[in-house]
Amino acid sequence: MKAxxxxxxxxxxxxxxxxxxxxxxxxxxxxxxxxxxxxxxVEVLGRLWPLEAPPGAAGIVVEVWEPNRKRxxxxxDTVLLRLDPEAAGAIGQSTAGPDESxxxxxxxxxxxxxxxxxxxxxxxxxxxxAGDVVEPGHAIGLLEVMKTFNRxxxxxxxxxxxxxxxxxxxxxxxVERGEVLLRLEPA
Amino acid sequence: MPRLFRRVFIANRGEVxxxxxxxxxxxxxxxxxxxxxxxxxxGYVRGHEQxxxxxxxxxxxxxxxxRVVQAAVQSRCSALHPGWGFLAENxxxxxxxxxxGLTFLGPPAHVMHRMGKKTPAKRAMGDAGLxxxxxxxGILADAAEARAVADTIGYPVLLKAESGGGGRGMRVARxxxxxxxxxxxxxxEARAAFGDDRVYMERLIERGRxxxxxxxxxxxxxxxxxxxxxxxxQRNHQKLIEESPAPVLAADERExxxxxxxxxxxxxxxxxxxxxxxxxxxxxxxRFMEMNTRLQVEHCVSEARTGIDLVEQQIxxxxxxxxxxxxxxxxxxxxxxxxxxxxxxxxxEFRPAPGVIERWRAPEGEGxxxxxxxxxxxxxxxxxxxxxxxxxxxxxxxxxxxxxMIAALEDLVCEGVAxxxxxxxxILRSEAFRNHRYDTGSIPGWPQESR
Numbered sequence: 001m002k003a004x005x006x007x008x009x010x011x012x013x014x015x016x017x018x019x020x021x022x023x024x025x026x027x028x029x030x031x032x033x034x035x036x037x038x039x040x041x042v043e044v045l046g047r048l049w050p051l052e053a054p055p056g057a058a059g060i061v062v063e064v065w066e067p068n069r070k071r072x073x074x075x076x077d078t079v080l081l082r083l084d085p086e087a088a089g090a091i092g093q094s095t096a097g098p099d100e101s102x103x104x105x106x107x108x109x110x111x112x113x114x115x116x117x118x119x120x121x122x123x124x125x126x127x128x129x130a131g132d133v134v135e136p137g138h139a140i141g142l143l144e145v146m147k148t149f150n151r152x153x154x155x156x157x158x159x160x161x162x163x164x165x166x167x168x169x170x171x172x173x174x175v176e177r178g179e180v181l182l183r184l185e186p187a
Numbered sequence: 188m189p190r191l192f193r194r195v196f197i198a199n200r201g202e203v204x205x206x207x208x209x210x211x212x213x214x215x216x217x218x219x220x221x222x223x224x225x226x227x228x229x230g231y232v233r234g235h236e237q238x239x240x241x242x243x244x245x246x247x248x249x250x251x252x253x254r255v256v257q258a259a260v261q262s263r264c265s266a267l268h269p270g271w272g273f274l275a276e277n278x279x280x281x282x283x284x285x286x287x288g289l290t291f292l293g294p295p296a297h298v299m300h301r302m303g304k305k306t307p308a309k310r311a312m313g314d315a316g317l318x319x320x321x322x323x324x325g326i327l328a329d330a331a332e333a334r335a336v337a338d339t340i341g342y343p344v345l346l347k348a349e350s351g352g353g354g355r356g357m358r359v360a361r362x363x364x365x366x367x368x369x370x371x372x373x374x375x376e377a378r379a380a381f382g383d384d385r386v387y388m389e390r391l392i393e394r395g396r397x398x399x400x401x402x403x404x405x406x407x408x409x410x411x412x413x414x415x416x417x418x419x420x421q422r423n424h425q426k427l428i429e430e431s432p433a434p435v436l437a438a439d440e441r442e443x444x445x446x447x448x449x450x451x452x453x454x455x456x457x458x459x460x461x462x463x464x465x466x467x468x469x470x471x472x473x474r475f476m477e478m479n480t481r482l483q484v485e486h487c488v489s490e491a492r493t494g495i496d497l498v499e500q501q502i503x504x505x506x507x508x509x510x511x512x513x514x515x516x517x518x519x520x521x522x523x524x525x526x527x528x529x530x531x532x533x534x535x536e537f538r539p540a541p542g543v544i545e546r547w548r549a550p551e552g553e554g555x556x557x558x559x560x561x562x563x564x565x566x567x568x569x570x571x572x573x574x575x576x577x578x579x580x581x582x583x584x585x586x587x588x589x590x591x592m593i594a595a596l597e598d599l600v601c602e603g604v605a606x607x608x609x610x611x612x613x614i615l616r617s618e619a620f621r622n623h624r625y626d627t628g629s630i631p632g633w634p635q636e637s638r
Binding site for chain 1 (some may be wrong): 224233238239240241242253254256257258260261262283285350355371372374375376379380399538539541569571572573
């Protein structure tokens with residue numbers, strides 16, 4: 001199991017628990033942690049799972065969750081360790097994402113927050129593929145909202161025929177209301 | 188005399204968790220909530236002990252058995268209440284709890300397993316003297332088998348999730364051409380909702396009414412029923428309104444079914460609270476559909492008529508106590524109605540309406556009970572079902588209960604998200620509802636006729 005990495009505003013890195021369990025053999029204060037380093041073990045229902053530092057983790061341990069316990073009960077997302085990357089001279093990593101604002105032209109946005117599926121069933125072909133030319137009324141995916149599957153149908157103010165430039169949202173992705181699912185152009 | 192538990196882990200969320208915790212606290216038991224990241228700051232867990240299970244998605248939090256059991260163990264609980272939904276009817280989960288020293292507040296895993304496999308359950312209930320609905324012998328392997336079974340039993344047919352409940356994972360096929368799509372859709376929804384994509388088939392009995400029987404059993408073989416509930420007002424198999432007594436049911440058929448259900452419950456070695464669901468067909472016969480081996484959303488209707496707290500009984504029975512009353516001690520009185528208020532817009536095809544509840548006021552009044560987890564400022568997460576609250580109204584008769592419910596719903600304030608309150612009011616005021624002219628296929632008084 002890998003701990004989850006969070007970059008904090010103060011420049012430190014937080015390593016968070018990926019599970020619920022009893023954490024033992026925690027690194028000591030002041031020790032050096034890099035990606036792949038062992039972070040002790042987590043006991044889940046009597047079994048011990050080795051825990052390791054995720055990619056991007058590098059620094060000196062400046063804080064440990066319940067350092068005086070041999071076995072510390074942790075929740076999902078409990079901050080196990082805080083690392084100071086500067087103390088280790090670690091390399092900063094760019095976290096900039098792709099520039100969304102460059103998207104111009106027609107898009108299809110999710111009408112609700114939910115989970116987007118590109119296929120009617122896991123063993124079925126996708127509804128649409130980049131390059132397809134479709135008309136309004138065509139189903140382009142499923143949106144699971146509150147455990148109900150809704151068919152997403154092209155509609156609204158679109159040209160009579162559109163070409164799908166790109167399917168932006170991944171299959172099974174959690175999407176927000178208004179998030180761009182497809183980029184389109186008139187065909 | 189067996190003692191009670193000190194700490195009970197609540198493996199559920201929202202209204203369910205709030206309901207179970209209330210009884211725990213009344214009994215002097217400390218509730219510990221297992222929560223997802225999406226629920227960790229919700230009002231109903233504030234000031235209580237909690238363990239964060241995982242991210243908002245239920246598959247990685249409320250449905251992850253190992254996380255839940257480990258969380259209960261490390262928070263030093265000795266019993267676990269599964270509520271309803273999520274893992275409540277999962278026998279592996281019940282067994283995992285017991286294996287790690289947690290008392291699962293539900294029936295024994297093997298009984299749950301048998302009744303959870305809905306087709307074997309039907310067979311067992313048939314043997315115990317209950318009348319059945321024609322359907323497939325077992326799980327359907329593929330669409331082709333679905334088609335073959337449908338052709339034999341006759342259309343229309345209903346595809347149902349083997350691990351289903353709450354109306355999810357069900358699809359109707361009216362003729363042969365619809366079977367494949369219905370089969371695939373039922374499977375996909377069942378997989379998402381229950382983590383199990385097995386489906387079976389039953390003949391769809393249209394124009395039927397949904398009637399169910401509340402049962403309660405201890406470990407010593409004692410069984411009582413708490414009367415029946417009518418859940419005929421449904422939309423896409425989702426119950427909207429439940430009431431007791433069933434307004435359309437012959438007295439002798441009621442007696443026969445209540446007695447047979449209690450007998451069958453004893454026959455399978457059931458323990459705890461459970462419900463047998465029946466379809467009341469056109470001839471007035473109650474046909475067994477399935478047994479829900481858990482408490483149900485609408486259990487409050489039976490609580491309102493009997494004065495018995497079913498969560499308390501589950502806890503007592505789970506701790507090994509005998510039922511403190513016999514069938515003849517159970518007084519079933521008056522009429523009770525429950526409305527499920529969902530965050531859905533009834534004027535826009537019941538579109539789910541996640542969002543922030545800016546103003547909230549729950550109704551009060553004589554004979555009114557409200558079960559909810561909602562407080563002002565609550566954000567309805569997109570991950571879970573849309574139930575906001577349940578309003579239960581009790582009266583001497585059906586008309587009084589209806590009038591009290593109408594007054595209560597008029598008092599309910601919910602701003603920020605759309606709710607189904609306008610639909611409930613239209614139903615309760617409709618002549619069709621008052622005169623019993625409806626069935627599971629049509630909502631009485633909705634959609635409203637435009638004038």
